[in-house]
Amino acid sequence: MESAHELISDLEKLSGPQLQHFVIELSDKARAEAQQSYSNEQQDQFLQKWYGREPGLAWIVFDKTYAKDRSAAAWARYGLQNLFKAPADLYINYGILAEDPEEAFDHLRYFLKTLIARANHPERFAAVRSLWESRNQGIKTAIREHLLKNAKPDIKPRVGQYFNQLSSLVEELFAQKQLITETDGVEEAALARERVDLSLPGVIRPVGSHHLIRQVFQEIEDIFVSIGFSVVEGPEIETPYYNFEALNIPEFHPVRDDMDTFYLELPPSSDKKAAPTPLLLRTHTSPMQIRTMEKQKPPVRVIVPGKVYRRDNPDATHSFAFHQIEGLAVDTDITFCDFTGTIEYFVKQFFGPSVKTRFRPSYFPFTEPSVEFDVSCPFCGGTGTAAAGGTCTKCKGAAWIELFGAGMVDPAVYGFVNYDAKKVSGFAFGIGIDRLAMLKYGIDDIQVFFQNDVRFLRQFP
Numbered sequence: 001m002e003s004a005h006e007l008i009s010d011l012e013k014l015s016g017p018q019l020q021h022f023v024i025e026l027s028d029k030a031r032a033e034a035q036q037s038y039s040n041e042q043q044d045q046f047l048q049k050w051y052g053r054e055p056g057l058a059w060i061v062f063d064k065t066y067a068k069d070r071s072a073a074a075w076a077r078y079g080l081q082n083l084f085k086a087p088a089d090l091y092i093n094y095g096i097l098a099e100d101p102e103e104a105f106d107h108l109r110y111f112l113k114t115l116i117a118r119a120n121h122p123e124r125f126a127a128v129r130s131l132w133e134s135r136n137q138g139i140k141t142a143i144r145e146h147l148l149k150n151a152k153p154d155i156k157p158r159v160g161q162y163f164n165q166l167s168s169l170v171e172e173l174f175a176q177k178q179l180i181t182e183t184d185g186v187e188e189a190a191l192a193r194e195r196v197d198l199s200l201p202g203v204i205r206p207v208g209s210h211h212l213i214r215q216v217f218q219e220i221e222d223i224f225v226s227i228g229f230s231v232v233e234g235p236e237i238e239t240p241y242y243n244f245e246a247l248n249i250p251e252f253h254p255v256r257d258d259m260d261t262f263y264l265e266l267p268p269s270s271d272k273k274a275a276p277t278p279l280l281l282r283t284h285t286s287p288m289q290i291r292t293m294e295k296q297k298p299p300v301r302v303i304v305p306g307k308v309y310r311r312d313n314p315d316a317t318h319s320f321a322f323h324q325i326e327g328l329a330v331d332t333d334i335t336f337c338d339f340t341g342t343i344e345y346f347v348k349q350f351f352g353p354s355v356k357t358r359f360r361p362s363y364f365p366f367t368e369p370s371v372e373f374d375v376s377c378p379f380c381g382g383t384g385t386a387a388a389g390g391t392c393t394k395c396k397g398a399a400w401i402e403l404f405g406a407g408m409v410d411p412a413v414y415g416f417v418n419y420d421a422k423k424v425s426g427f428a429f430g431i432g433i434d435r436l437a438m439l440k441y442g443i444d445d446i447q448v449f450f451q452n453d454v455r456f457l458r459q460f461p
C-alpha cells in the first residue's frame with residue numbers, strides 16, 4: 001500500500017476521469033486488504049489505517065477530493081462510496097455465511113464507531129450519514145436486506161435485536177457527533193470572526209522627517225544658542241523702510257538692483273491723502289536687525305532664521321525664494337576680534353574642527369568694515385585637489401569656499417534705532433542656508449529643496 005500512499009499525495013494533479021479510476025482502484029485495494037485481515041488485531045489495524053486516525057487513507061482521499069472542486073467530487077463519488085463501504089460489505093458477507101451473525105454485528109459496530117469518530121467536519125459527517133442511511137446504497141439497507149430479511153426464522157428475532165441495538169447506537173453517535181460538529185462550527189465561526197492575525201503586517205504610517213533646510217537651520221541655531229544667542233523671527237512681508245532705508249540703503253542706492261523683489265498690490269487706502277506704503281517680500285533677513293534693535297536696548301545677541309525672496313530666475317543656484325539666518329550682536333565693547341572669533345567658532349562647529357577660515361574685504365551698506373567669510377574647502381582639505389586626483393569639484397580648485405557676508409555694524413544704522421553709536425559696537429552676518437546645505441551635503445541643484453520629491457527628502461531622514 002506504500003504506492004497508494006504515494007499516489008494520494010499526487011491526487012490534486014489528477015483529472016476527473018483519472019481521479020475516478022484511481023479511487024475505484026483504491027477501493028478494490030481496501031476491499032482486498034480487509035479480506036486479508038484475519039485476526040481481530042489485523043482488522044483493527046486495517047480499520048485504523050483506512051478509516052481511523054492512522055492515518056485514515058480513505059479520509060485523506062475524501063478530503064483531497066472535496067478540496068479540489070465539485071466536479072472532482074462527482075467523478076470520485078462512486079469510488080468513494082465503494083471505498084467507504086468496503087468493510088461493511090465484507091462484514092455483512094461474513095454475517096450471511098455465519099450461523100449467528102453476532103460477530104458480524106460486532107465488526108460493523110466497531111467499523112461504524114471508527115468512521116463516525118473521524119466525521120469531524122460537516123462534509124465528512126454528511127458523507128458518513130448517507131453511507132449509513134442512504135436508501136439504495138446505505139449500510140443500514142444492506143443489513144436489513146441481507147442479514148435481517150434472509151435470517152432463518154429461529155434466529156431472526158435475535159438478528160432484529162442486533163440490528164436495533166446497532167441502529168440506536170449509530171443514531172446516538174450521530175447525535176453526539178452532530179452536536180460536537182455544530183458547536184465546533186459555531187465556535188470556529190466565532191473564533192474566525194474574532195481572530196487577530198498577528199502575522200498580518202500592520203498599517204504602515206509613514207513617519208515624516210524634517211526637511212533638510214529645516215535640519216540645517218536647527219543645526220545652526222543649536223550652535224549659536226550654545227554661545228548665548230537667542231532665536232527670533234520676523235515678517236516675510238516688509239516695508240521698504242525696514243528692508244532698505246533703515247539698513248542704510250537709500251532709495252536710489254545701486255545695491256537695490258541686486259535685491260529686486262516682489263511688491264504687493266494693496267487695496268487703496270480709505271485715507272485718500274495718505275501716501276501709499278508699498279509692501280514687499282523681504283529680500284533678506286537683515287530687516288530684523290532693525291526691528292530687534294528698535295525693541296530692545298543693548299546687549300543684543302540674536303539670530304533670525306527665515307525665508308527671503310528675490311526676483312531671480314530659477315536655475316541650479318538661484319530661486320525666487322530661499323533661506324537665510326541673520327546674526328546680530330551689539331554691546332558696549334564688541335570688537336572685531338569677538339566678531340571673527342564667533343564666526344570661526346561657528347564655522348568649525350558646522351564643518352568640523354580642521355577647517356580654516358579667512359575673510360576678504362567686501363561691501364554692504366549696513367556694515368563697516370564689511371567682509372566676505374571663506375572656509376578652507378572641507379572636501380579637499382583646502383588643497384584644491386580631490387582625494388582621487390584632479391581638481392576638487394567643490395571648490396573648483398580654489399581651495400577656499402565663499403561662505404557668507406558679514407561685518408561690523410555701520411554706525412549709520414544705530415542712528416535709525418536710537419542707539420548711541422559712540423557707546424555701542426557690534427557685528428552682523430547673513431548666512432545663505434540653501435548654499436550651506438548644498439555645500440555640506442553635496443547637492444548641486446537648489447531646486448530640489450523646493451520640489452519636495454520624497455525620493456530626495458528620504459535621503460535626509
Ligand code: DAH
Nearest residue numbers: 284286405406407428429430
Ligand atoms: N543681507 C545680506 C544679503 O542678503 C547678507 C548680509 C551681509 C547680512 C552682511 C549681514 C551682513 O547681516 O552683515 O545679501
